[in-house]
Amino acid sequence: MSVLGTLGSRLTRRLGEVQIGLPENAKRGEIIEIRALILHPSQSEDKTLFIEEVAFALDGKTFCHFDLSSMSSANPYLAVPLRAEKSGMISAHWRNSQGQAGSGQKFLRIAE
């Protein structure tokens, strides 16, 4: 495989990937911001391919979610608040208009 081919293959794998941003020094009871970037197109002309839903969860329990239309930007970049009560795994799950889905996760550590 050519260098470009290898690079393309590597980059292609990133589509649908979720990058999660969390504060590094969260304190118990503090309201923190959770950010998620999803690498995904948003085609609005025929409403054929866009992200419809994004759900945020702590240890598997959803605490908020977005319903999105084709008028949401490509590569949705979302931020939501969370009252930090405990350490746990933060995850963001997405599903698009063609039924494909994906998720990303990152551990939230709360200082005692």
Next chain:
Amino acid sequence: MHKRDFLRLSALGTSLALGASLIGTRIAMAANAEGWPAQSFAASSVDQVLQDLFQMRTLTESDRVHVLVAKEVDDALSVPVSVSVNHPMTDDDYIARIYVLVDHNPTPLASIFHCSPANGKAACYQRVKVLHDSPLRVIAQSNRGDIFAAKPEWVHVVKGKGAAE
């Protein structure tokens, strides 16, 4: 990860989206997520959306809904919108949904954010398309059914990236 890194990744993803196919595995959404409201998103006018969501109840403007959006944008395909609602987030009284609408888009309803007391604060950030000059509306609804509408913000699109003619 810093915001700058997010933005860099975003630009990368946009360029990739044109030619690459999506690789994704089917997974179930979280069990308590409600169904995607196809009818509201299919509406092509703001009146239709408001009829569907609120049965055309009178929407009184409230200064408790704060919206941050640029008055003039040069990237119509990615307009940052930040919303916060000054309202309690207790178990029996909280903001349950925040709607973002762009009146002159072909699909006026851009998003519905469903929040809960666990959020601690009724707020969200996202990026939407504003394809033409248009008012942008944000409406918040409490779990008790109270509706709070922000004063519409007019967004002017500089003819550039993504702007419709």
